[in-house]
Amino acid sequence: MSDVTHLEALCEAVLAVAGEPVAVEALVAVAGEGVTPALVAEALDRLAERCRAPGRGLVLERVAGGWRLATRPELEGAIRAFAGERARSRLSQAALETLAIVAYRQPVTLPEINFLRGVSSAAVVRTLLERRLVRVAGRKPVVGTPLLYRTTRAFLVHFGLDDLAGLPAPSEVGMEDAEEGVVGP
Amino acid sequence: MSDVTHLEALCEAVLAVAGEPVAVEALVAVAGEGVTPALVAEALDRLAERCRAPGRGLVLERVAGGWRLATRPELEGAIRAFAGERARSRLSQAALETLAIVAYRQPVTLPEINFLRGVSSAAVVRTLLERRLVRVAGRKPVVGTPLLYRTTRAFLVHFGLDDLAGLPAPSEVGMEDAEEGVVGP
Amino acid sequence: MDPAGLATAEASPRPAVVLPAFEGPLDLLLHLVRSKAMSIWDIPIAEICDQYHAALAAMDEPDLEVAGEYLVYAAWLTAIKSRSLLPRHEGERDPRSELVERLLEYHKVKAAATELASIEEVRRGMTAVRIDPALTPLAESGEELGDIDVARLAAALVDVLQRFRRDHPPHLDLPPLRFSVRAKILELYELIERQRSFPLLSHLLTRPDRLESVTLFVAGLELVRLQVSRVHQRLPFAEIYLTPTGVPLREEALGDV
Numbered sequence: 001m002s003d004v005t006h007l008e009a010l011c012e013a014v015l016a017v018a019g020e021p022v023a024v025e026a027l028v029a030v031a032g033e034g035v036t037p038a039l040v041a042e043a044l045d046r047l048a049e050r051c052r053a054p055g056r057g058l059v060l061e062r063v064a065g066g067w068r069l070a071t072r073p074e075l076e077g078a079i080r081a082f083a084g085e086r087a088r089s090r091l092s093q094a095a096l097e098t099l100a101i102v103a104y105r106q107p108v109t110l111p112e113i114n115f116l117r118g119v120s121s122a123a124v125v126r127t128l129l130e131r132r133l134v135r136v137a138g139r140k141p142v143v144g145t146p147l148l149y150r151t152t153r154a155f156l157v158h159f160g161l162d163d164l165a166g167l168p169a170p171s172e173v174g175m176e177d178a179e180e181g182v183v184g185p
Numbered sequence: 186m187s188d189v190t191h192l193e194a195l196c197e198a199v200l201a202v203a204g205e206p207v208a209v210e211a212l213v214a215v216a217g218e219g220v221t222p223a224l225v226a227e228a229l230d231r232l233a234e235r236c237r238a239p240g241r242g243l244v245l246e247r248v249a250g251g252w253r254l255a256t257r258p259e260l261e262g263a264i265r266a267f268a269g270e271r272a273r274s275r276l277s278q279a280a281l282e283t284l285a286i287v288a289y290r291q292p293v294t295l296p297e298i299n300f301l302r303g304v305s306s307a308a309v310v311r312t313l314l315e316r317r318l319v320r321v322a323g324r325k326p327v328v329g330t331p332l333l334y335r336t337t338r339a340f341l342v343h344f345g346l347d348d349l350a351g352l353p354a355p356s357e358v359g360m361e362d363a364e365e366g367v368v369g370p
Numbered sequence: 371m372d373p374a375g376l377a378t379a380e381a382s383p384r385p386a387v388v389l390p391a392f393e394g395p396l397d398l399l400l401h402l403v404r405s406k407a408m409s410i411w412d413i414p415i416a417e418i419c420d421q422y423h424a425a426l427a428a429m430d431e432p433d434l435e436v437a438g439e440y441l442v443y444a445a446w447l448t449a450i451k452s453r454s455l456l457p458r459h460e461g462e463r464d465p466r467s468e469l470v471e472r473l474l475e476y477h478k479v480k481a482a483a484t485e486l487a488s489i490e491e492v493r494r495g496m497t498a499v500r501i502d503p504a505l506t507p508l509a510e511s512g513e514e515l516g517d518i519d520v521a522r523l524a525a526a527l528v529d530v531l532q533r534f535r536r537d538h539p540p541h542l543d544l545p546p547l548r549f550s551v552r553a554k555i556l557e558l559y560e561l562i563e564r565q566r567s568f569p570l571l572s573h574l575l576t577r578p579d580r581l582e583s584v585t586l587f588v589a590g591l592e593l594v595r596l597q598v599s600r601v602h603q604r605l606p607f608a609e610i611y612l613t614p615t616g617v618p619l620r621e622e623a624l625g626d627v
Contacts, residue, residue: 009241012243013243013256013257013264013503015499016254016256016499017267017500019500026271029266029270030263030266030270046240050240055190055193057194069498069499070497070498070499071201071496072194072496073492075495078215078217079495088494093483096486099483100486101479116479117479118395118397119439126358135521136345136358137345138346139347141347147357159489160493168482202498202500253501254501255504258504268511274514274515275515278512278526281512281522282529284526285523285524285530289523353524355524355527355528358520358521358524360525361528
């Protein structure tokens with residue numbers, strides 16, 4: 001068995017038990033001596049390619065700075081039926097708005113979120129903390145030293161982002177549209 | 186995509202998240218109408234066959250109660266290395282609790298930590314010392330002069346705090362405050 | 371139930387809301403500007419205030435905090451309007467520009483939220499693969515230190531303290547008994563013998579001391595057990611009558627009570 005073939009099997013096995021994204025460096029570390037990051041990258045490429053074949057139920061995706069195996073989104077119905085779950089609840093509009101503010105403006109404080117949304121968002125932030133989609137990242141050195149919030153690794157996984165740079169650019173989310181549509185003469 | 190191809194993907198996805206052996210009947214039940222046990226058996230055969238290809242890290246096994254996906258036994262070394270590596274970079278629930286006690290109650294002794302947690306925490310404190318999250322800060326002038334522990338500079342850096350006054354009261358992060366009524370030993 | 375409103379209608383048994391739900395005064399204002407194609411530079415304050423009023427009236431339960439948010443906005447809009455009517459000094463900003471900026475910023479937030487929602491729509495169908503290793507099960511090894519923040523630390527402290535309190539309940543203070551069952555049995559016996567049909571419930575309810583009522587009730591049960599008295603109650607919660615059976619009460623039968 002060639003090195004890369006063995007490495008591919010190793011990556012698949014490790015990722016399958018990890019249950020979360022694993023960094024290339026971590027795979028290099030467990031692969032043993034003489035294995036370079038380039039070799040691991042090649043093995044991961046092959047693994048991703050193989051997962052794309054018809055009849056496969058898994059996808060290999062790059063999220064949160066690592067690689068993760070997950071089930072194909074099309075198979076959601078079967079997975080849910082098996083687990084006996086109802087449809088997973090989506091995030092509410094309030095949660096999505098708050099998350100968008102934290103994501104694009106981090107680090108950000110609760111008063112800043114309240115100001116931008118025009119409503120008190122304390123309860124929403126608390127729920128996002130519980131769901132581990134945002135985290136506390138220190139305090140802002142202003143009057144009242146409010147807590148600062150940032151998004152988490154779980155946020156990146158939830159939205160399939162490799163890092164924050166992968167967030168859709170503001171222009172992609174209709175800023176020009178806003179200028180034209182909203183602003184009158 | 187043929188029925189069996191789709192079914193193969195479905196079986197792989199369900200087995201990959203099931204966490205326990207899955208009976209053929211359970212797969213038939215989630216596969217939807219018109220799918221027979223024979224068809225599922227064929228899909229499982231194909232899945233098993235495909236897992237035997239070089240470069241695959243998973244095996245499909247028949248065990249009591251049904252079928253399960255597991256890692257290839259030869260890769261156990263890598264899996265164990267990965268598990269060990271991961272344990273080193275993680276904090277157990279016990280360690281998190283102990284760190285919380287040191288952070289909020291410092292300076293604090295090991296007997297005081299044991300008293301609050303209700304279990305011996307010596308090993309956990311040692312781990313936190315090794316991880317440089319807590320440090321020894323003198324001895325308490327009581328019988329036995331136990332060592333006093335405090336959090337470190339690295340602790341503050343990790344949590345983004347300037348000083349210990351920045352630690353939030355539980356109520357500030359949406360936890361009901363459990364302080365009242367709890368006394369030290 | 372869901373104070374933060376994170377779950378959607380899908381997870382809630384309530385019927386879908388007919389009115390479009392607004393996240394607050396800013397959201398409603400943005401909606402009005404867009405749907406009525408009104409100029410952002412010339413927002414009719416009176417109409418907006420009417421709409422705010424309608425939104426508040428449509429709420430199931432008036433919420434002071436939410437009402438306050440609408441009021442603050444109404445006041446702010448009124449202030450902008452009145453300032454924009456005054457002549458401006460040279461170089462002074464148009465008082466309406468802050469409103470325009472806020473609406474634009476909020477519009478961006480909503481657009482980003484929509485974007486996140488569409489990503490989530492696809493991704494929530496995916497589940498992380500988690501299979502068992504062939505031989506040694508993978509121990510649950512806690513969490514990545516990098517994923518732990520002070521909120522988790524505070525939560526861990528609360529866990530410890532709650533568990534501590536559960537394992538160390540406060541001591542029960544047992545005050546000495548102020549009434550003896552034996553004395554109450556004798557007292558009740560006399561009352562029953564005298565009245566033939568004694569209303570126990572009324573008697574219990576008029577005792578000033580709850581402990582005395584409890585002791586009397588136990589004494590009543592003792593009399594029934596000793597077959598000195600019968601008990602009648604016609605309906606649940608109705609009066610309880612004790613009547614003598616004719617069997618005399620012998621003090622030695624009381625034993626240790």
